[in-house]
Amino acid sequence: MSTAGQETPREKKEFTRSGPHFSDRITADSRDGWPVEAGRYRLVVSRACPWASRALVSRRLLGLESALSLAVADPIQDERSWRFTLDPGERDPVLGIAFLSEAYDAREKEYPGGVSVPAIVDIPSGKLVTNDFHTLTLDLATQWTALHRPGAPDLYPEEHREEIDEVMDAFFLDVNNGVYRAGFANHQETYDDAFRRLFARLDWLSERLATRRYLVGETITEADIRLFTTLVRFDAVYHGHFKCNRNKLSEDRVLWGYVRDLFQTPGFGDTVDFDHIKRHYYQVHTEVNPKRLVPLGPDLSGWSTPHGREELGGRPFGDGTPPGPVPSGEAIPEAGRAR
Structure with missing residues (x-):
């Protein structure tokens, strides 16, 4: 399946959406060990995915483009899920990986769940930080305020x-x-x-x-x-x-x-x-x-x-x-x- 939250259409069971497995937060006080820091993280999205598109809109409205770099996956997946075939050499130029699953594996070897977007990856370690689409945009609005552009709207007043x-x-x-x-x-x-x-x-x-x-x-x-x-x-x-x-x-x-x-x-x-x-x-x-x-x-x-x-x-x-x-x-x- 294609979009966030590890959605799984099953042959016998009806459609279910499980919660995110990696729910660490990037916060101003670094409570989960991930501090807000310009240039440290990469947002991975598919422009096809509505859950990832939330992050795209929030990032634009808040002016976080220079602080949080962007990787756009190919809208067509193969059996290894989201891939970076839109980039030269079919690898993300910043993370150096061909598939988003590589960042998942770097965080948790043999992780059994689905590979979903949006995802934020720690650039220095290559590890996935979060695929929690519920809290990701709320944190962009409330935790990344020091990096917002002048005149950024308050999206979660x-x-x-x-x-x-x-x-x-x-x-x-x-x-x-x-x-x-x-x-x-x-x-x-x-x-x-x-x-x-x-x-x-x-x-x-x-x-x-x-x-x-x-x-x-x-x-x-x-x-x-x-x-x-x-x-x-x-x-x-x-x-x-x-x-x-x-x-x-x-x-x-x-x-x-x-x-x-x-x-x-x-x-x-x-x-x-x-x-x-x-x-x-x-x-x-x-x-x-x-x-x-x-x-x-x-x-x-x-x-x-x-x-x-x-x-x-x-x-x-x-x-x-x-x-x-x-x-x-x-x-x-x-x-x-x-x-």
């Missing part, structure tokens, strides 16, 4: 954390994870349940966002990042590939406006590679798509159309500022951009 956590918990199982439960269901009743819960929660989100620009408060928070990375993939892969087809996201006026608003906000859409997304889902999930055919649609031109969400007020970055230009070498290739 203390006064709203309880509500942010409640909202994220509400849509994690039904939406973030729900599309996978539907897509990898082995029985009709399991699929039906996942489908109904998914769209019931999307209806709830649509109602919530009809009168507010962002999920919590007046600014972009961690909750918006976590919802965005699922919604941006909805029409391209989840609607057809995972049979989440009651309606397309583009047919929901509120959610379509909301996700376009975020997509057009610096730090969001400039991290999205639709080519990687589509090729990964349709070519790696052979149990769902055995012919590995990649559809030509949907039309991506709508992502740049006006959304009208400014009328709801809100300030995307609060008292902060937008991130600067995408760093050299990190721009999305033309094939993956919405036009």
Whole structure:
């Protein structure tokens, strides 16, 4: 399987998502032995993976590009999982490895679990530090503050954390994870349940966002990042590939406006590679798509159309500022951009 959290579609059992095995944290006080330090760590992602995409958005918004370097894996995996075949010599130029599994092995020999992204690797030792996608972005927002760019937004404001956590918990199982439960269901009743819960929660989100620009408060928070990375993939892969087809996201006026608003906000859409997304889902999930055919649609031109969400007020970055230009070498290739 392809994405974070060691998701495992099983032949007889239904889809399950286990917790991260490596849950060390990189903190300002070095409580787990991993201090926040510019240039020490490398963030490994796949642009296809929604869980890894959270880290991409957070890193951009907070201006951590120079402090936390980036490795982008090939969206097409082989039996050894994530590989660095996009790089010259098919090795990551900083870590010197051909497969992310090598960093896992350096941390724990013969580790029996899956190899997932996002992952942070300690460059000096070559060891995996964490693959905990739940806490990784929260730590970028709250522990890496000394390395944030001037004007970086507060993505996890203390006064709203309880509500942010409640909202994220509400849509994690039904939406973030729900599309996978539907897509990898082995029985009709399991699929039906996942489908109904998914769209019931999307209806709830649509109602919530009809009168507010962002999920919590007046600014972009961690909750918006976590919802965005699922919604941006909805029409391209989840609607057809995972049979989440009651309606397309583009047919929901509120959610379509909301996700376009975020997509057009610096730090969001400039991290999205639709080519990687589509090729990964349709070519790696052979149990769902055995012919590995990649559809030509949907039309991506709508992502740049006006959304009208400014009328709801809100300030995307609060008292902060937008991130600067995408760093050299990190721009999305033309094939993956919405036009």
